[in-house]
Amino acid sequence: MNKIKIAILQLPGTNCEYETKRCVDALGMTGDIVRWNSSRETIESYDGYILPGGFSFQDRVRSGAIAAKLELMSILEASADQGKPILGICNGCQVLAETGLVPGANDNKIEMALTYNNDNGKRVGFICDWKYVTFKNPSASIFTKEFKDTDVLAIPINHGEGCFIFNDEYVDDVKTLGAIQYCTESGDIDESYPTNPNGSMLNIAGVANKKGNVFAMMPHPERAFFKKQFPKDLEKTLSDSKSELGPWALLLKGMKNYIESEKIKKDVG
Amino acid sequence: MILYTYQKNIDLQAMSASESMKNDLGLETLNKLSRFVAWELEFDGEDETLQLKNLLENSFFIVNPNKELYKVNEMPTRTIRNGEMGIRVKVEQKISQQFDLETLNKNSGVKLKSLRNFLIWDLYVSYDEISSKEDVLKAVTRQVIITTNSSKGLLVNPVSERATISLINPTS
Numbered sequence: 001m002n003k004i005k006i007a008i009l010q011l012p013g014t015n016c017e018y019e020t021k022r023c024v025d026a027l028g029m030t031g032d033i034v035r036w037n038s039s040r041e042t043i044e045s046y047d048g049y050i051l052p053g054g055f056s057f058q059d060r061v062r063s064g065a066i067a068a069k070l071e072l073m074s075i076l077e078a079s080a081d082q083g084k085p086i087l088g089i090c091n092g093c094q095v096l097a098e099t100g101l102v103p104g105a106n107d108n109k110i111e112m113a114l115t116y117n118n119d120n121g122k123r124v125g126f127i128c129d130w131k132y133v134t135f136k137n138p139s140a141s142i143f144t145k146e147f148k149d150t151d152v153l154a155i156p157i158n159h160g161e162g163c164f165i166f167n168d169e170y171v172d173d174v175k176t177l178g179a180i181q182y183c184t185e186s187g188d189i190d191e192s193y194p195t196n197p198n199g200s201m202l203n204i205a206g207v208a209n210k211k212g213n214v215f216a217m218m219p220h221p222e223r224a225f226f227k228k229q230f231p232k233d234l235e236k237t238l239s240d241s242k243s244e245l246g247p248w249a250l251l252l253k254g255m256k257n258y259i260e261s262e263k264i265k266k267d268v269g
Numbered sequence: 270m271i272l273y274t275y276q277k278n279i280d281l282q283a284m285s286a287s288e289s290m291k292n293d294l295g296l297e298t299l300n301k302l303s304r305f306v307a308w309e310l311e312f313d314g315e316d317e318t319l320q321l322k323n324l325l326e327n328s329f330f331i332v333n334p335n336k337e338l339y340k341v342n343e344m345p346t347r348t349i350r351n352g353e354m355g356i357r358v359k360v361e362q363k364i365s366q367q368f369d370l371e372t373l374n375k376n377s378g379v380k381l382k383s384l385r386n387f388l389i390w391d392l393y394v395s396y397d398e399i400s401s402k403e404d405v406l407k408a409v410t411r412q413v414i415i416t417t418n419s420s421k422g423l424l425v426n427p428v429s430e431r432a433t434i435s436l437i438n439p440t441s
Contacts, residue, residue, distance in 0.1 A: 098426065
């Protein structure tokens with residue numbers, strides 16, 4: 001089987017592409033940094049895509065709004081329809097929200113927005129911190145299916161506009177999707193600040209589309225991918241195994257397993 | 270009172286929005302796009318003008334005088350040319366915003382009672398008088414204002430923002 005190729009899409013203003021590539025490479029896949037204006041043919045040649053963090057187009061108009069109008073996004077929409085996996089991290093998450101790929105309801109109609117961090121309307125500014133998250137319906141997304149719904153993991157957040165809002169009529173649907181939610185150290189979904197650091201509805205920190213192959217998350221898994229990235233006071237949350245990989249490696253492991261199984265299906269077919 | 274702030278030099282947000290509307294969303298008739306941040310202020314006590322002066326001089330929060338200009342209670346407008354019409358989009362966050370008035374008042378020596386802000390986009394588009402202005406307004410709203418998917422709308426995300434859209438009066 002050919003080595004899995006993942007495009008780490010570089011928009012003007014992206015700034016987390018190199019560490020993201022390192023994570024992809026560490027799992028035995030090939031991570032290529034691919035510019036946003038590469039040819040359709042080049043972009044379509046990849047097995048999966050990651051939109052990394054940063055400040056695409058300087059967050060002009062709204063975070064992710066300008067990037068969502070690029071031709072690249074129509075290629076990603078078609079790729080998502082074909083079942084290819086797409087992960088958006090932080091600014092990548094904001095871009096996916098503005099594109100409508102997540103939650104992907106009603107033909108990618110916009111059903112979700114990421115607005116400024118707040119505590120019941122009071123602005124809480126840009127947040128750079130480690131937070132705990134847990135998993136809801138992990139089997140509903142290829143990215144979360146390697147986790148258990150009892151897992152509670154620490155992960156860094158680094159954003160000013162990370163408050164997930166959903167159209168009221170869509171909230172019940174969101175509850176059925178694969179998601180990660182901010183929680184206390186013991187795993188309780190406490191809606192109050194600072195457990196929920198930005199005022200997100202349902203404490204959502206990341207959410208998948210209905211099909212489960214697109215995932216948008218505000219926290220940075222690439223900054224909690226290797227054990228050495230964890231601060232001393234959070235090392236207690238790590239397993240005792242000798243592996244250098246931290247718990248968030250499972251996110252990309254899920255992506256890798258999915259692509260491998262799809263390739264086998266194609267080969268057999 | 271309402272304070273309308275705008276960039277002294279080129280507004281990069283308006284420039285990117287304009288490029289995206291023309292190149293990605295196909296609004297070739299767009300002649301100009303302007304952007305303003307409006308602040309609605311209410312002071313306790315008399316002499317609002319002096320309080321505003323103190324607030325602006327002691328806080329860079331509302332206006333950064335190095336890069337921004339402002340007008341009070343008067344919206345800076347551009348003359349609408351022949352064969353052109355203007356559309357104003359007022360954008361507000363759905364989550365009501367609360368600012369730290371205590372700190373602003375303490376640092377500026379003023380008695381600010383309430384503060385809210387919103388964004389104003391002024392679009393100037395070519396108008397051939399074949400269609401009615403209302404029809405053009407509806408079409409532009411669908412094409413570049415209210416975001417519905419990746420190929421329609423830009424200025425407003427209706428999930429998190431509320432918009433008021435109107436024609437700009439040529440005499441204003």
